[in-house]
Amino acid sequence: MTIKEYLKKFEEGDERALSKIITIIENGYEESKEILEYIGKRTGKAYRIGITGPQGSGKSTLIAKLAKRLLSKFKEIGIIACDPSSPFSFGALLGDRIRMNELFLEKGIFIRSMATRGSLNGLAYKTKEVADILDAFGKEIIIIETIGVGQVEVEISNLVDTTIVVFVPESGDGIQVLKAGLTEIGDIFVVNKSDRIGADILFYELKNLIEMSYQNSKWKPPVILTQAVNNYGIEELEKEIINHYNYLIENNLLEEKRKKAVIRELVNNFENEILKILWQSERVKKLFEKVVEEVWEKKITIEEGVKKLIKEVKYVK
Amino acid sequence: MEKKKIKILIAKPGLDGHDRGAKVVARGLRDAGFEVIYTGLHQTPEMIVNTAIQEDVDIIGLSILSGAHMTIFPEVLRLLKEKGATDIHLFGGGIIPDEDKEKLYQMGVGKLFDPGTKISEIVEYINNLFKEKVSE
Structure with a gap:
């Protein structure tokens, strides 16, 4: 079944479609994006x-x-x-x-x-x-x-x-x-x-x-x-x-509470995405390995290592 | 992309109250890396199939020691068919005579394990069933 078909069944109140859709989200399958767009509204x-x-x-x-x-x-x-x-x-x-x-x-x-x-x-x-x-x-x-x-x-x-x-x-x-x-x-x-x-x-x-x-x-x-x-x-x-x-x-606290939750989620996801992007960078990965060795050999402190890494962040696209 | 986690429902239908075996299997499957749902004693076929659908399990394992296997396995199969969930694999374990096993296999029930089976055999059986699914 395609996602469109699942969503149609979902709309009709079909429990199995509901269950399959949850599985897709839980496992982070490709179709997640389409589902979350549909659900979000x-x-x-x-x-x-x-x-x-x-x-x-x-x-x-x-x-x-x-x-x-x-x-x-x-x-x-x-x-x-x-x-x-x-x-x-x-x-x-x-x-x-x-x-x-x-x-x-x-x-x-x-x-x-x-x-x-x-x-x-x-x-x-x-x-x-x-x-x-x-x-x-x-x-x-x-x-x-x-x-x-x-x-x-x-x-x-x-x-x-x-x-x-x-x-x-x-x-x-x-x-x-x-x-x-x-x-x-x-x-x-x-x-x-x-x-x-x-x-x-x-x-x-x-x-x-x-x-x-x-x-x-x-x-x-x-x-x-x-x-x-x-x-x-x-x-x-x-x-x-x-x-x-x-x-x-x-x-009037229900809306306020829910809005706060939305803000939190946005912040969390934003931060997670940034981290993902950073770790995908080959330059960051290479530098990180270098910094690990330098810290391990006590050439620099952890703080100095962090500073080195932060300098690299601006080159990440 | 995370790989699909295999979800298994271990269910104990009918009136018999001996669930040590079911618990040992559930625990063993957990240790093999599966997500196992155990729902306790005295489950009816309807409860089992409802749970399987809501949890979207890949496989149901029934533990039957009471002799009711010729009633319960076919009924679970029937309900799965009725709900359009025939993709859920059904297997089991318990005290089941060979001639009954043959009949159940013909109906479409998966492997039926005897008392004394090693957990590793069950794990291997499930892994073989879902080889393609895991490597997807």
């Missing part, structure tokens, strides 16, 4: 929710329960579930679907697992593009699940409208919560597996932190106790997502 309608947190905190299970609930209000939901690729074999075991079995036969729900393929920001390389494709396909809600994250993988918050950070009682005490990173990006915090010992302590630590950090903010991230497997707390989670959406709309 059709995005912006879906509301995007990000779910992040440590591995084993229950993100996939939460998504399954949340999506099931949201189905009573929305017909079309897309889910992107990221799992890590092996840095050794480059293979991956994508297991998020195990927790989402109850969604497999739901019409209107489309789940795609993505391996990170070397990306280190908690998401797969083309997560954003795949979310755009789902958006253009007509999904009203898109839920993006990160891989199990540590403290620094905050990229998800630039990709979505509402970020949900999931902790479990084992995530640590108040000091962990005070540390930077993950605790700064949540629009909503969830303490999952809240039947376990320590859940209430973590709950109050998070509440305290938010009370301190968001004193002058109109939006104070709520903290919710959930037990995803038992479907406990999901109703409240849904309610808070809607509250956050309303907050963004009433304060």
